[in-house]
Amino acid sequence: MRPILTEAELSRFLAETFPQVRDDFSVERLTPDGIVLRLKVGERHLRPGGTVSGPTLFGLADVAFYFALMSRIGLEALAVTTNVAMDFLRKPMPDADLLGEARILKIGRHLAAGDVLIRSEGQEEVVARAGLTFSIPPQKPAVAVG
Amino acid sequence: MRPILTEAELSRFLAETFPQVRDDFSVERLTPDGIVLRLKVGERHLRPGGTVSGPTLFGLADVAFYFALMSRIGLEALAVTTNVAMDFLRKPMPDADLLGEARILKIGRHLAAGDVLIRSEGQEEVVARAGLTFSIPPQKPAVAVG
Amino acid sequence: MRPILTEAELSRFLAETFPQVRDDFSVERLTPDGIVLRLKVGERHLRPGGTVSGPTLFGLADVAFYFALMSRIGLEALAVTTNVAMDFLRKPMPDADLLGEARILKIGRHLAAGDVLIRSEGQEEVVARAGLTFSIPPQKPAVAVG
Amino acid sequence: MRPILTEAELSRFLAETFPQVRDDFSVERLTPDGIVLRLKVGERHLRPGGTVSGPTLFGLADVAFYFALMSRIGLEALAVTTNVAMDFLRKPMPDADLLGEARILKIGRHLAAGDVLIRSEGQEEVVARAGLTFSIPPQKPAVAVG
Numbered sequence: 191m192r193p194i195l196t197e198a199e200l201s202r203f204l205a206e207t208f209p210q211v212r213d214d215f216s217v218e219r220l221t222p223d224g225i226v227l228r229l230k231v232g233e234r235h236l237r238p239g240g241t242v243s244g245p246t247l248f249g250l251a252d253v254a255f256y257f258a259l260m261s262r263i264g265l266e267a268l269a270v271t272t273n274v275a276m277d278f279l280r281k282p283m284p285d286a287d288l289l290g291e292a293r294i295l296k297i298g299r300h301l302a303a304g305d306v307l308i309r310s311e312g313q314e315e316v317v318a319r320a321g322l323t324f325s326i327p328p329q330k331p332a333v334a335v336g
Numbered sequence: 337m338r339p340i341l342t343e344a345e346l347s348r349f350l351a352e353t354f355p356q357v358r359d360d361f362s363v364e365r366l367t368p369d370g371i372v373l374r375l376k377v378g379e380r381h382l383r384p385g386g387t388v389s390g391p392t393l394f395g396l397a398d399v400a401f402y403f404a405l406m407s408r409i410g411l412e413a414l415a416v417t418t419n420v421a422m423d424f425l426r427k428p429m430p431d432a433d434l435l436g437e438a439r440i441l442k443i444g445r446h447l448a449a450g451d452v453l454i455r456s457e458g459q460e461e462v463v464a465r466a467g468l469t470f471s472i473p474p475q476k477p478a479v480a481v482g
Numbered sequence: 483m484r485p486i487l488t489e490a491e492l493s494r495f496l497a498e499t500f501p502q503v504r505d506d507f508s509v510e511r512l513t514p515d516g517i518v519l520r521l522k523v524g525e526r527h528l529r530p531g532g533t534v535s536g537p538t539l540f541g542l543a544d545v546a547f548y549f550a551l552m553s554r555i556g557l558e559a560l561a562v563t564t565n566v567a568m569d570f571l572r573k574p575m576p577d578a579d580l581l582g583e584a585r586i587l588k589i590g591r592h593l594a595a596g597d598v599l600i601r602s603e604g605q606e607e608v609v610a611r612a613g614l615t616f617s618i619p620p621q622k623p624a625v626a627v628g
Numbered sequence: 629m630r631p632i633l634t635e636a637e638l639s640r641f642l643a644e645t646f647p648q649v650r651d652d653f654s655v656e657r658l659t660p661d662g663i664v665l666r667l668k669v670g671e672r673h674l675r676p677g678g679t680v681s682g683p684t685l686f687g688l689a690d691v692a693f694y695f696a697l698m699s700r701i702g703l704e705a706l707a708v709t710t711n712v713a714m715d716f717l718r719k720p721m722p723d724a725d726l727l728g729e730a731r732i733l734k735i736g737r738h739l740a741a742g743d744v745l746i747r748s749e750g751q752e753e754v755v756a757r758a759g760l761t762f763s764i765p766p767q768k769p770a771v772a773v774g
Contacts, residue, residue, distance in 0.1 A: 210383070237356070244417055245395035252390050271390050272593065273615060275421040275567050275713030275759055277741050279734040295745075295754045296717040300592050301564065301617065303715050305743065305757065307733075316733045319743065321713055321759050323565055323615070325593065418739065419761060421567030421613055421713050423595050425588040441599075441608045442571040446738050447710065447763065449569050451597065451611065453587075462587045465597065467567055467613050469711060469761070471739065502675070529648070536709050537687035544682050563682050567713040 191294055193220050193261040200225075200257055203265050215253055224258035224292040224304065228311075231287050242282045251276060251306040251320035254290035259302050259324060262294060266329070269302065273323040282317045283310035300326055337440055339366050339407040346371075346403055349411050361399055370438040370450065371407055373400035374457075377433050388428045397422060397452040397466035400436035405448050405470060408440060412475070415448065419469040428463045429456035446472055483586055485512050485553040492517075492549055495557050507545055516584040516596065517553055519546035520603075523579050534574045543568060543598040543612035546582035551594050551616060554586060558621070561594065565615040574609045575602035592618055629732055631658050631699040638663075638695055641703050653691055662730040662742065663699055665692035666749075669725050680720045689714060689744040689758035692728035697740050697762060700732060704767070707740065711761040720755045721748035738764055 195203075197217050205212045214235075218226040227250065229235070235246040252271055259269050282288055289311055294304040301323055308318040341349075343363050351358045360381075364372035373396065375381070381392040398417055405415050428434055435457055440450040447469055454464040487495075489509050497504045506527075510518040519542065521527070527538040544563055551561050574580055581603055586596040593615055600610040633641075635655050643650045652673075656664040665688065667673070673684040690709055697707050720726055727749055732742040739761055746756040 208384075238354075243395075244398050244420075245391040248394040248420075249389075249391035271424050273421075273423050273565050273567075274390075274394075275419075275565075277419050277733075277759055277761060278417050279741055295715075295757055303717055303757070305759075319733055319741070319759060321715055321743075321757060323715060419711050419713075421711075423587075423613055423615060425595055441569075441611055449571055449611070451613075465587055465595070465613060467569055467597075467611060469569060500676075530646075535687075536690050536712075537683040540686040540712075541681075541683035563716050565713075565715050566682075566686075567711075569711050570709050 191223065191262050191297060194264060195261045200261055203260070204257070211253065215250075217257065218289060220261060221291070221293075224294050225254060225261055227254035227257055227290045227292065229288040229290065231282075240284050242288065244278065247278070247288075247308060247318050248274065248276060248320075250288060250290045250308060251318070251322065254292040254306050255304055255320075255322045255324065258292035258294055258304065259297070262297060263326070268327045268329065269324045270327065271322065272301075272325045274320055276318060276320040278318050280315055280317050283313060286310040286312065288317065302326060337369065337408050337443060340410060341407045345411075346407055349406070350403070357399065361396075363403065364435060366407060367437070367439075370404035370440050371400060373403055373436045373438065375434040375436065377428075386430050388434065390424065393424070393434070393454060393464050394420065394422060394466075396434060396436045396454060397464070397468065400438040400452050401450055401466075401468045401470065404438035404440055404450065405443070408443060409472070414473045414475065415470045416473065417468065418447075418471045420466055422464060422466040424464050426461055426463050429459060432456040432458065434463065448472060483515060483554050483589060486556060487553045492553055495552070496549070503541075503545065507542075509549065510581060512553060513583070513585075516550035516586050517546060519549055519582045519584065521580040521582065523574075523577075532576050534580065536570065539570070539580075539600060539610050540566065540568060540612075542580060542582045542600060543584075543610070543614065546584040546598050547596055547612075547614045547616065550584035550586050550596065551589070554589060555618070560619045560621065561616045562619065563614065564593075564617045566612055568610060568612040570610050572607055572609050575605060578602040578604065580609065594618060629661065629700050629735060632702060633699045638699055641698070642695070649691065653688075655695065656727060658699060659729070659731075662696040662732050663692060665695055665728045665730065667726040667728065669720075678722050680726065682716065685716070685726070685746060685756050686712065686714060686758075688726055688728045688746060689756070689760065692730040692744050693742055693758075693760045693762065696730035696732055696742065697735070700735060701764070706765045706767065707762045708765065709760065710739075710763045712758055714756060714758040716756050718753055718755050721751060724748040724750065726755065740764060
């Protein structure tokens with residue numbers, strides 16, 4: 191399960207394909223079994239009290255695992271979230287970005303599975319943990335031309 | 337576990353306390369074991385392809401169960417999401433609101449648990465299903481005055 | 483998703499195919515969206531203190547959803563548990579059988595999903611709740627003979 | 629979260645307090661953030677086809693996290709499983725013991741959370757993954773004597 195894409199290729203894919211979230215996320219680094227994705231925390235991610243909202247943490251876990259998967263199976267592949275089990279353990283630090291560390295545990299023919307740990311940057315303690323399963327639908331066959 | 341608040345009281349609480357989401361959600365109705373919450377689907381909930389995004393579905397499940405709980409234990413209570421296990425089963429209908437039907441299965445001293453079914457309005461098929469656990473921290477004692 | 487098997491056919495399948503658990507479980511009844519399975523609680527299911535053990539509750543949820551699925555897709559089909567998210571809400575009653583009510587929410591080409599509520603017989607309160615996903619591998623083609 | 633018990637103390641606790649499972653499990657080693665527990669796979673753990681059963685894998689995850697927790701908070705403490713989200717990724721190897729590696733992510737006042745990876749001994753690939761939450765009920769106060 192070594193990456194077949196570079197960090198630069200993933201960053202370009204993020205910027206071009208997901209314009210609506212490219213201001214939220216950036217590819218921090220590839221790891222031996224996945225990826226670290228940064229959430230650039232801003233006002234729009236907070237709920238009253240100054241905490242990062244649950245949906246934002248969910249989105250970080252979901253996108254981190256998606257990019258970990260893309261880095262191994264390629265950008266042409268399809269992958270759809272089918273299951274997320276998430277534990278919310280501690281409040282994130284105020285005024286700190288969040289790092290989501292995605293680890294791939296299996297890439298099968300139809301399913302991929304793994305988990306994500308979310309921490310405030312510079313902290314050891316885990317803010318949230320997610321186990322995720324993605325479905326990998328078969329590719330539509332290319333249309334034969336000519 | 338009968339409700340101690342009316343739909344009107346819950347709606348007012350939603351509008352006053354959560355200004356950032358009051359344009360997203362409305363209280364549809366109280367049910368014998370929970371609540372139905374409406375997500376007024378708009379452009380900002382969609383991702384490329386026109387599907388409602390995963391974080392938006394997560395948010396609907398989370399807020400629906402939160403309001404179901406508030407309707408039973410009162411608006412002064414605290415309640416914090418600790419665990420959400422969510423299955424994404426089908427794409428929502430385009431151009432339809434989503435209804436989240438929250439069912440409370442237990443309200444204990446420290447924990448409450450239940451589940452949420454999400455459907456596109458007017459459809460029988462379930463778009464997503466979530467099991468949720470909330471922590472109910474003890475109330476801060478009121479400050480004695482005078 | 484109407485059943486294609488009778489309760490008698492499912493009971494015979496249980497007795498013939500799973501001799502190691504046929505003394506534990508019996509088919510209680512088919513329901514419009516699933517099945518109710520009975521766990522005949524005995525000494526071997528208890529842990530110290532007289533409570534039914536966690537693995538036994540897990541097994542009840544798993545087998546109940548498996549039989550719900552078989553009743554809809556037929557006994558020749560393959561189905562393998564891929565994900566179970568389970569909440570343990572209350573202690574079961576001592577000296578009472580447990581009923582697992584399985585509800586199918588989706589049967590797709592590769593995946594089926596649903597949930598199970600477990601109650602002590604005669605009680606309204608829910609002992610445990612599980613959300614489950616099963617993988618449905620493609621059938622091996624029948625061997626052509628002759 | 630350093631252990632306050634030795635491996636020998638945990639093994640003695642296992643043998644004395646859980647006679648019904650002491651032939652199934654043994655304490656393999658303490659780790660910086662948890663424990664590794666061995667399941668001594670035998671005939672009684674298998675289902676038709678020779679695979680270790682789902683309830684047995686669930687039990688390994690549950691007991692591994694329980695012992696990880698006990699090793700940090702002490703044998704007098706109470707701890708009850710409240711939530712397990714488990715992914716079944718691959719068939720275990722036949723004729724090999726299973727090792728459950730439990731990692732504690734949080735020990736709070738009322739809740740503890742973490743995860744468990746299960747592998748066949750000697751294999752790198754993960755057979756199953758579980759995220760778990762345990763409730764830690766307050767201790768009953770000691771009875772004052774005299």
